[in-house]
Amino acid sequence: MTSVPKAHPSRKVRHVLGLSGGKDSAALAIYMRDRVPEMEYFFCDTGAELPETYEYLTRLEAALGKPIVRLNAERDFDHWLQVYQGTLPSPQIRWCTKNLKIKPLEAWIGDDEAISYVAIRADENRLGYISTKPNITAVFPFRDDGIDKDGVMRILDEAGIGLPAYYEWRTRSGCYFCFFQRKHEWVGLADRHPDLFEKAVQYEEKVNYEATAMQGRKYTWSQGESLRELLARREEIEAKHRAAMERAARRIKPNRPLLEVLSDALDEDDDTPPCAVCHL
Template sequence: MVGDKLNTTSVTVQEALADAGARHVLGISGGKDSAALAIYLKDRVPNLEYFFTDTGAELPETYEYLAGLEAVLGKRIERLNSERGFDHWLQVYGGALPSPQMRWCTKVLKIKPLEAWLGDDPTYTYIGIRADENRSGYISTKPTIRPVFPFKEDGITKDQVFKILDDAGVGLPEYYEWRTRSGCSFCFFQRKAEWIGLSERHPELFDEAIAYEEKESFQSTAMKGRQYTWSQGETLRQMRDRAEEIKEKHEAAMTRAASRRTSLPLVDVLDDVLAEDGGDDACMVCHI
């Protein structure tokens, strides 16, 4: 870290552009808001650099969406990778699967590669938090990096984000049919209905998550008397065994939500329903 003072004070787009020589970067999470912001700023911020922190365990739909977005932007989205993959860091952390209480995956697979790529250059990072949201997203602790919130500045809401994506011909990522955020295929923030969605659409990735869970759980139970699971209080095999129950509950909740709020996109209804199943926490690097 350079200097001794944390600088998280946001600036406007105009103020950022007035800083000659600084870098301007925008993180693409694979979700709708960061994609819309990239399109929104395409002709407004010259020399804007796009990046994606790639853990190597992203959904196929995410990689496909990035390719389509690059075609619209006419510029490459830089892929940032940890020097070592998930398996290495899993060993470093003693076989403890990442969890809401210990988010080591975010730290070593996303934040560290990002801050290494940025170095000590004065940098403005453009963040896709909308005007109708009350959250800040990930803000670096490096004093050389300052956040910019163009959507908040210009009053851009979710409906306008949908329009930006539709007008550009990009649309929404396909995973929004069953999942409300980007992130690793085995992300521990997934709700139960999302895990079942993964098992149906990408059974090989679900099986991979089971393999991690069972291997580390066996070793940890033998050595520490502790069982590790991706989802709190239930193994993935147990979850899959009651898939029909989870799906029925989810579909009933979707019907109730749709009847309460008409004329909403599927992703909005899905977000409301899934928020009832395990809260709305998320990795802020992934969620925008």
């Protein structure tokens, strides 16, 4: 059982837990709810989240019995896009994570001593976001207590929370235009939120129009093609996805959750590691 770090008698230590809108951080919030009653829950809101994410956070607040603090960056995505001279964020240049997630979090904590509870499961081989500030100490309750994906699903089921609705077509939380989306997930966004897909297209076309005028480099959200080119390949992408789902279903034991099959199938398309802050 995770032991809660003790504060120095003369110092107050804040206990904070970041929510991404995904299953693991939601399960950790439920898991720690009664263990650390003074826990502060927060969500770094970029203003570009999926509607399903906001709905899930509202459900989670009811289960936790306290509000989830929304942390907003002082400057929005459009401001930073201009600062980076029209360079869209990418796996190689993750300026969105730095400016819209990490900076608001560290400003909120300030110089306070804080223990940050990170939702890395026991069956995962990754670290997630670990602050380099000396006043923030990270702990990993799921890893310490041996809680894996099955344990996470059990916590959510028993709490009556379930999964966010976007898990029907997307396995990662994050902005609607997140560059970590797989090809089939972009198609899913176009089907379920055509207005948001069109906004992502407009960002892409705007920066590429300006790049053409200045003979600069062109950028796309999805590596190797524009979103309009991607959507034009819908039938090919969907056929490949169906085949991957069938292969994943054969590999995985019967009666496994759709999410597990979907995740395995999508990983055949793209095994790029997700954002360490957004995907928890």
